[in-house]
Amino acid sequence: MRIVLADHHQNALWALQTMLEAQPEFELIGVSEDAQSLLVFTENHSADLFLVDRELPGSSIGDLIDHLHALDPRPYVIIMSSEFEYSNMILKAGADAFVSKSDRPDYLLDTLHQIEKRFRNADQLT
Numbered sequence: 415m416r417i418v419l420a421d422h423h424q425n426a427l428w429a430l431q432t433m434l435e436a437q438p439e440f441e442l443i444g445v446s447e448d449a450q451s452l453l454v455f456t457e458n459h460s461a462d463l464f465l466v467d468r469e470l471p472g473s474s475i476g477d478l479i480d481h482l483h484a485l486d487p488r489p490y491v492i493i494m495s496s497e498f499e500y501s502n503m504i505l506k507a508g509a510d511a512f513v514s515k516s517d518r519p520d521y522l523l524d525t526l527h528q529i530e531k532r533f534r535n536a537d538q539l540t
Contacts, residue, residue: 415441415463415530416461416463417461418442420470421470426467427445427447430522433519439527439530449471449473452466456482461489462533463489463491463529465492465526466491468500475493475504490533493511494513495512498514
């Protein structure tokens, strides 16, 4: 599964990038630090999943989710935040999943594996 990571915190980017690159079933194809560079990246690359920080500068999270879901083919979008109280708002805005940055890393990996399984199953149906 081809993944794009977007977070404006350098330490979070490094940690997430390191974790994802250690997983052979995931291919990290891009990293962005703001909404503008993420949107430019989407014009030239096709991803299966976007892992995005809720506080990504340059766009509202709702507009960003709408834009990402409008891509063809429609990718999965997981929004991360250090503030769990945003989870309902993020899911109502259309995110496929919410992950708290305070969750253990294996929770994020479990979420990614669940989505990867859905992705493979949907791919087999087409």
